[in-house]
Amino acid sequence: MPKRILISNDDGINSEGIHKLHETLKKLGEVYVVAPDRDQSAVSHSLSLFRPLRLDKVSEYVYSVDGTPTDCINLAVNGILRDKKPDLVVSGINKGENLGDDITYSGTVSAAMEGTLLGIPSIAISITGREDFNFDYALHHTDLITKYVLEKGLPKDTLLNVNIPNAPAKEIKGIMITKQGKRLYDEPIVEKVDPRGKKYYWIGGNELGFLDIENSDLVAVREGYVSVTPIGLDLTNFGHIDKLKLDLTKE
Amino acid sequence: MPKRILISNDDGINSEGIHKLHETLKKLGEVYVVAPDRDQSAVSHSLSLFRPLRLDKVSEYVYSVDGTPTDCINLAVNGILRDKKPDLVVSGINKGENLGDDITYSGTVSAAMEGTLLGIPSIAISITGREDFNFDYALHHTDLITKYVLEKGLPKDTLLNVNIPNAPAKEIKGIMITKQGKRLYDEPIVEKVDPRGKKYYWIGGNELGFLDIENSDLVAVREGYVSVTPIGLDLTNFGHIDKLKLDLTKE
Numbered sequence: 001m002p003k004r005i006l007i008s009n010d011d012g013i014n015s016e017g018i019h020k021l022h023e024t025l026k027k028l029g030e031v032y033v034v035a036p037d038r039d040q041s042a043v044s045h046s047l048s049l050f051r052p053l054r055l056d057k058v059s060e061y062v063y064s065v066d067g068t069p070t071d072c073i074n075l076a077v078n079g080i081l082r083d084k085k086p087d088l089v090v091s092g093i094n095k096g097e098n099l100g101d102d103i104t105y106s107g108t109v110s111a112a113m114e115g116t117l118l119g120i121p122s123i124a125i126s127i128t129g130r131e132d133f134n135f136d137y138a139l140h141h142t143d144l145i146t147k148y149v150l151e152k153g154l155p156k157d158t159l160l161n162v163n164i165p166n167a168p169a170k171e172i173k174g175i176m177i178t179k180q181g182k183r184l185y186d187e188p189i190v191e192k193v194d195p196r197g198k199k200y201y202w203i204g205g206n207e208l209g210f211l212d213i214e215n216s217d218l219v220a221v222r223e224g225y226v227s228v229t230p231i232g233l234d235l236t237n238f239g240h241i242d243k244l245k246l247d248l249t250k251e
Numbered sequence: 252m253p254k255r256i257l258i259s260n261d262d263g264i265n266s267e268g269i270h271k272l273h274e275t276l277k278k279l280g281e282v283y284v285v286a287p288d289r290d291q292s293a294v295s296h297s298l299s300l301f302r303p304l305r306l307d308k309v310s311e312y313v314y315s316v317d318g319t320p321t322d323c324i325n326l327a328v329n330g331i332l333r334d335k336k337p338d339l340v341v342s343g344i345n346k347g348e349n350l351g352d353d354i355t356y357s358g359t360v361s362a363a364m365e366g367t368l369l370g371i372p373s374i375a376i377s378i379t380g381r382e383d384f385n386f387d388y389a390l391h392h393t394d395l396i397t398k399y400v401l402e403k404g405l406p407k408d409t410l411l412n413v414n415i416p417n418a419p420a421k422e423i424k425g426i427m428i429t430k431q432g433k434r435l436y437d438e439p440i441v442e443k444v445d446p447r448g449k450k451y452y453w454i455g456g457n458e459l460g461f462l463d464i465e466n467s468d469l470v471a472v473r474e475g476y477v478s479v480t481p482i483g484l485d486l487t488n489f490g491h492i493d494k495l496k497l498d499l500t501k502e
Binding site for chain 1: 484
């Protein structure tokens, strides 16, 4: 039985990253593309519950949706592929890294999160940098990690967040298994005035660097490694339960 | 020094839940309200990076924003309150519970997440049910838990997700410190046809119940307790790191 792979992203269906991903994964199985019709970066794990969604069939196995990455995965798994559950969800290849706390904002990671919630092994793949992305650089490790997950699976409720340096594969030092790191931000709000004299605001976000945490995703990428972080969906901070019990309950 | 409290929500600035929260917390300090100008449920941790935001001053200390709950907290902390960092962020009181995996979609929890990322102790508060909410029921525990966090603080990178049964305080059995539970969903996509003959889709979501996990948030609320879950921002599944190292690296 050929494997069935569902791919999506948050940069939109016309992004070069998803085309390259599609070409590469086609060799591994039957690939469905269900992706937003436009850029949905930083939409996080939004689900459109209060408005209907439009679905356009672009070509055989390829669909665009006027919604978020999470909508795309939900509509694909519970709709288009209702009787053909995918073996794997892959989200990407995202233009720019998803590292540290930023993953809580990431549409790329959220698509993989939705796949995981629906019981399907899922991977989010990003290439680092701000511009001049060469997605071909990322294909070697994309292929390798995808094959690994297709063969070995992932624990329940766990996805892989993969970040690949924007550099030729031969310059990449290898794969590092990492934990989520921590960026330092200065986030000034930028105030502007519109042509009618009314103020408006931009959310800023100047990166000031990041904490030098050993084996963190941010450090791995800086050192020239592919970062692979296992991400869980249970957000409970178990270490703080006893203290709260002591303070807030009569146990 | 009186404490400075920032409140927000995802139901929008006209929701009764945020008005009741405001009235209650006013007794504890100087309260700023910065909330979305309309319902933003299920927007998750979205940040508006690609469009400007409008800010309206509704009255002294009260502002509405044409953005998400995360935008509101960011704009408040980095803009309106740039030189007056709040001591506490409280998000709510949300119409309806935020339990189990649903917290990854929740705008209410995301506002508290943004507060936490910005280094401020943060609480998300929801009242259970689907309709006939009586926010007055929730005020006793809201007051109690808010006072506790103002006094004792929270660990770095940890927020409290509080869910209060929609029942008179005297019927509530107490506070239970919980972990994130797991719902069981059937999520059929509902297909419709518009007046011009074109198909469109609704994301469904029939709850089939939830896993009976001891000390989980879902069980606590079913048993008539206020559920308080400490939620962390490090999503790393540490338990899977060694296996991945073995399989994907040469260590």
